[in-house]
Amino acid sequence: MLSVHNLDVRYGQFRAVQGVSIEITQGDIVSLIGANGAGKSTFLKAIAGALPIYSGSVSFKDQDITDTSSSTRVQQGLSLVPEGRRLFSEMTVEENLLLGKAAQRQGDWDIERIFTTFPNLVKRRYSKTGNLSGGEQQATAIGRALMANPELLILDEVSLGLSPLVVDQVYASIESLRDAGTTILLVEQDLERAITFSQRAICMLEGRIVLDKLTADTHRDEITQAYFGLNKATQQEVS
Numbered sequence: 186m187l188s189v190h191n192l193d194v195r196y197g198q199f200r201a202v203q204g205v206s207i208e209i210t211q212g213d214i215v216s217l218i219g220a221n222g223a224g225k226s227t228f229l230k231a232i233a234g235a236l237p238i239y240s241g242s243v244s245f246k247d248q249d250i251t252d253t254s255s256s257t258r259v260q261q262g263l264s265l266v267p268e269g270r271r272l273f274s275e276m277t278v279e280e281n282l283l284l285g286k287a288a289q290r291q292g293d294w295d296i297e298r299i300f301t302t303f304p305n306l307v308k309r310r311y312s313k314t315g316n317l318s319g320g321e322q323q324a325t326a327i328g329r330a331l332m333a334n335p336e337l338l339i340l341d342e343v344s345l346g347l348s349p350l351v352v353d354q355v356y357a358s359i360e361s362l363r364d365a366g367t368t369i370l371l372v373e374q375d376l377e378r379a380i381t382f383s384q385r386a387i388c389m390l391e392g393r394i395v396l397d398k399l400t401a402d403t404h405r406d407e408i409t410q411a412y413f414g415l416n417k418a419t420q421q422e423v424s
């Protein structure tokens with residue numbers, strides 16, 4: 186479904202993502218892991234078309250999308266829930282959700298299904314999102330992405346700033362998406378949760394991938410070593 190080849194993304198001279206290649210197949214559930222500054226958000230934004238690519242290529246459903254706009258990518262079925270949610274705070278939950286419909290993609294997701302999936306939003310339907318709790322804002326951001334009926338849903342740090350209880354609620358909703366067959370790539374800082382939730386873990390360190398394994402074939406210690414750059418053997422294997 187998604188094929189990224191030798192991707193480089195730069196901020197001026199600084200190579201935030203360096204020669205990264207991954208393949209994601211339909212139905213995959215992939216957690217992207219790595220320390221602060223490892224390049225995870227930069228990588229996701231480049232895939233979603235929110236940042237220009239310096240070199241390399243991105244294909245989605247066998248089409249080269251390296252030079253297409255983010256809105257075209259949404260129309261093709263690739264949606265990103267960005268870190269920090271990026272909602273329109275002066276607009277209501279319903280208005281924010283309806284923005285996601287602009288892509289006009291056919292599918293099962295409509296506004297009523299969003300409210301069924303995120304019951305905490307029902308009472309907030311006509312509230313401005315600037316007045317919502319963090320969990321309600323996150324549910325709105327995920328709902329907005331779902332309104333585009335994505336085939337690949339990319340989620341950047343959905344847990345950020347949420348209490349453990351609310352994180353559980355957000356994950357319960359994402360699990361229902363996973364179980365319905367949506368392909369998911371997400372950044373998760375909590376290693377335990379990443380291993381439990383996903384089939385595959387990819388770890389980034391200083392702009393490169395240092396581990397890419399099925400969660401069934403790895404364990405927490407190996408991921409932790411990759412996270413801190415302590416596992417040279419794994420790094421060589423991947424590169």
Ligand SMILES: Nc1ncnc2c1ncn2[C@@H]1O[C@H](COP(=O)(O)OP(=O)(O)OP(=O)(O)O)[C@@H](O)[C@H]1O
Pocket residue numbers: 196199201219220221222223224225226227228
């Ligand atoms: N707009 C920017 N201009 C310059 N450098 C940037 C910019 N955004 C990110 N960087 C740098 O690029 C590197 C990768 O940042 P990025 O946000 O992608 O990492 P991350 O793994 O998502 O980390 P975090 O978990 O902190 O979000 C970091 O060194 C960061 O300081």
